[in-house]
Structure formats: C-alpha cells, structure tokens
Amino acid sequence: MASPSDQANAASRGCVLLTGANGFTGKYVRAELEAAGYTVVGALVGASRGPHEVTLDITSPDNCRRAMEKVRPDYLIHLAAISFVQHADADAFYRVNVIGTMNLLQALLDTGLSPRRAIVASSANVYGNATAGFIAEAQPPQPVNHYAVSKLAMEFMVKTLSDRLPIVISRPFNYTGVGQEPHFLVPKIVSHFVQRAPVIELGNLDIERDFSDVRMVAQAYRGLLEQDCAGQTVNICSGRPYSLRAILDTMQQIAGYDIDVRVNPAFVRQSDVKTLAGSPDKLRSLVANLQPIPLEETLRWMYSAGAAN
Template sequence: MSTAAIPASAGRKLLVIGSGFIAAKLARTAAVEWGWPVEVVYRNYQNPTLANLTSHALPSTVAALAELIAASAATDIVVALGSSFVPDINRDLDLAMQQHLGGALQVMDAVSRLPTPLAGKILMVGSASEYGEFDDAPVDELHPARPRDHYGHLKLTLRQLGLHYHAHHGLPVIHVRQFNVTGIGQDSRFVLPSICLQVAQAKKSNTSDAVHRIIAGNTAVRRDFLAVEDVCEAYRALMLTGAPGNIYNVCSGHAHKIADLIVMAADIANIRIEVEVNSQLLRENDKVQEIICGDPGKLKHLGWQPRVQMRELLAQMIANYSTAAGSVPSASAKI
C-alpha cells in the first residue's frame, strides 16, 4: 500500500512545537505540499527557513500556551523539542531535561485545559534510544524498553507522560519512536551529513587521481536511516489514521553499515577514499550496540511506505554540499 492510500486531510491545521531539522521540514512540507495551514512555536531558535509561516515564542506559562493553542485552531500538534545530538545531552543533563520534558509536559497540560477537545492527534517525538538493547532482527513496538543513555531515558519518560495524559485526560497522544533521520539541512555533526560534506569537498578539490581521507567514528555499526521527507509522510499518516495511546516506530526496516555508506558516497562522487577513525566521534552506544534497526510494520499498516532510496538520498546530500548554498549551520540551539 502506498502513501496514496492514506485518507484525505482536508480541514487539518498543524501546530508544530519546535524549530529544528525535523520540525522545520515538517512545517514546510505540511504548508507547501499538503496545503495545511501551519503555525510554529519555537523555544530559543526562530528558524529563518520558516519566515513565511506564523511563528510564536513558547509562552512561559501553561495558561498562555493554552490560549495560543486555542487561538491557532489547530487540529493536530507535533511536539519535536530538544536536541538529538547525544554529546550535547550528556554534557548538560539539566538543560536536556528542560528541553525534552519541560516543554512537552507544558504542551500536554495546556491541551488538557482547552475548552474544546483537540480534533486531531498529538505526536510526541521520541527515539529508538528508548529500546536501548537491540536484537539482530528489526525490533517492533513490543520489544522491551531498556535505555542505555540519558537520551533514551528522557524519551522513555516522555512516553510515560504521554500515556498518563492519554489515559487520565483523554488526550489523543501518539508516541513516535524515531530512528535515525537524515537529509539536506541536517547539522553536519551527524554522521551522514559529515560524510557527504567531506565527499563533496573532496570532489571539488579537482584531484580525481588522489586518495581522499574521510574522517568518521565507528564505521562497523549498522543503523536504520530514513530520509526526512519520508519521516514527514509518516507523521502525516499518524496524524490522519494513527491510534492514540499507541507507540509507532518510524524507520525504514533496513540497517546500513556506515562503512558501506561511505563507499557508496565515494562511488557516487567518483572519488577514491581512505577512512580514518576518530575516537572522539565515537558515541558510547556505538561502542556496544552493533545494530540499531526497527520494524515499521505497524506504521505500514496505515498506508505509509518509505520512498527515498539510500543511494538517491546520499546523492542529493552530496549535490547540496557541492553548491555554494550547501553549508549547514550548527543546530546546537535549534529547539
């Protein structure tokens, strides 16, 4: 079943809470491709790519946020707050708790105070890190959640908060277990943007007979990557037909070894490479977890299918970095 099987979405209005990579792409996609009215609420970072959309600073009180939500007349809300760059989270856990839990709790409390129930859904963007331990086979939503890092514990706590507001306040909360997302516009500290940027720079050096050095972390691990465009379509399917109170994996169902993706990127650019492993780029999870891969079967039952193939995705990112406009700013404060 293709995304064409997802029901029509006339009459929806989206409120995106967040302004980072996924949130901004979702807001633009909903407004331009789906024709949904969209408003954005940001905490610290007013994303310039959203300048044509109505944006609001996150209010300091729940009452003020409830007024904002009511005035927006949103049918659906997506909460995508907090950095997903794990080293930042480990450096400042207090800030991470505020980013990932404080804002989301404020949103749910505000919605619970609305005079009229929300007509659509609330998507809480969690993480595959909630699972912590992975089997060789792709894990489904019934797999035990045993987080191994702060990020996973924060997102699992977010899941429990959403479950509470769904069960006791009737909020239509859906919890998203988001696996690796990538694409044009992602912070170049993340693995695939970093690889594609280095490959693009090597290609532009005009030394086609040279062997170019690519610096990376653990290249033996396998990760489940999904193009941000496919993520947006997955969120649309969840808003239209997802079941409140449920968890859904948003993933491709296929794991790619980082070393293989580096080779693929070099082949796309037609350059020769050698890989240097930098220990400072190794995440704790990369040292112990060889594979992270999810089962998207539950999501596919809603009519969603991933469309962007990995080679196509890498080619797009390399081409973007090959242009003058292809630079990516730091996303450390994009929440």
C-alpha cells in the same frame, strides 16, 4: 491581518501546531502538511515573525497556555527536543524533553482544547542495544544514554494523559537529508566528499543504522495525523540497516574518489548503540502507500545539494 485561529477556520483540513518547526525535520513536515492543505502554525523559541508562527517556550507552563489560547490548534505535532545525543548539558534533556512535553500537553487540557490528534516524537534510541533483529514496538526498552532515558521517561509521562488526549507516540529511527546539521554523522560524511577532503575521522565504523530519508519521515507524520491510531506507539523507519562502512563505500562511488578513513578514539563512545534497525510493519499498516527512499538516492540528493552551494 488574520490571526492563526482565523486562518485555521478558513483552512479545509484544520490547523496544526508544529513545535520544532524551524528545525531540520520540522521544515519538511511543515512543507508536507501545507502541500496537503493544512494550515501550519510553527512554534518558535523567541519572537514570532509572521501570522503562521507563535512564540513558544515549552519549559514555561504559562507560555504554553498562552500559545494554545492564541492558536487553538486542531492538531499538535511535537518535534521540539534536545536531540543531539552528545549534548553537553544532561539536565537539559530532562528539562526540555520530559518537563517541556508535559507542559505542552497540560496546556491543551488547561485551555479546554480537544485536538483531533497529538503526535509526540520520541526516539528509537529508547531500544538501546536491542539485538532482536528488526525491532518492533513491543521490544522492551533499554536506553543507554541520557537522551534515550529522557525520551523513555517522556513516553511514560505522556501515557498518563492518553485517556484525555488522542496521543500517538512516534519512535523515529535514524534519518537524514538536505539541511541536517553537519555534526550529525551522514551530513559530516557527505560534506567531506563535497569538499573532496583527503581524510575523514570517524568513530566506530561497524555501527549499523536504519537510515530513512527525511522526506519519507515527513510523509509518515502526515499519515499518522490522518489515521485513527490514538494510543499507539509507532516506529518510523525503513526496515533496512546500513553500516557506516557501506555508507562510505557508496559515497566514494558517488563522488568518484577514495577517502582515507581514520578512526579517532575520541569519537568512539562506550554507550554507542551498535545496531539499530526497526520493523516498519505497524507504520506501513497505518500509512498506506508510504514508500521508503533508498539511501543511495538520499546520499546523491545531499551530495548534489552540497556541491551546488
């Protein structure tokens, strides 16, 4: 059986080491890259299960170095993170998102690798409650929770290595699609309509988010991998905010019934970012032919997939 590095040499477009490969985003990014002709080696916590997978615990520097020696990737896309804002262990945000990312990038240097591109996923949450219309990358960060602070700290750490590695920092805004965990907002709403639940309990109904389709996000990652944009920080977003009320209205039209919406004070967080909408101008200038998918189309896709299961 060929090793990942042997397969990478045989691949016409090179080998991508993808952390978080089995996560919601990672599965779509992997499919996008493989369809474009890349060999993708998925980094997994725990035992690897095939020739296109490798065991990787990013909290262990030694494990990171062993994985790099084994795979010897041409590209790195680092998606692995603690990403649920309400995660109970605040320490984990910093242990995984900051120190883990440092271990991963340092392992590239320690093993003498020279990747063509290393994309590190941050988050639009670093902008906090910015109210400057459509937020561009130059907007000063003002994080309001541990998740966002950990991502901003990670960005500063990453930039200390930018003279030695061709790093691109992505700042994804909200996105959704089939397969996202049900504790996230949009899958929760869709699942209630699939089940034809009479009542749904939510938090602040007036928050607005710039929702993208995960399939577009995967295309954006491939595009950034292929562009000469090292040293850049790039929003991944649609440029259109949607209120929670608008999403509920759309789902009621799709499902054909009205649901009783109740605000549960326990779901209302004081640190909630009220409006978060990004400017996609830089992304569109770098990635040609990137077409946002209307949220209604995404919701219909999710509803149909849920109804089929």
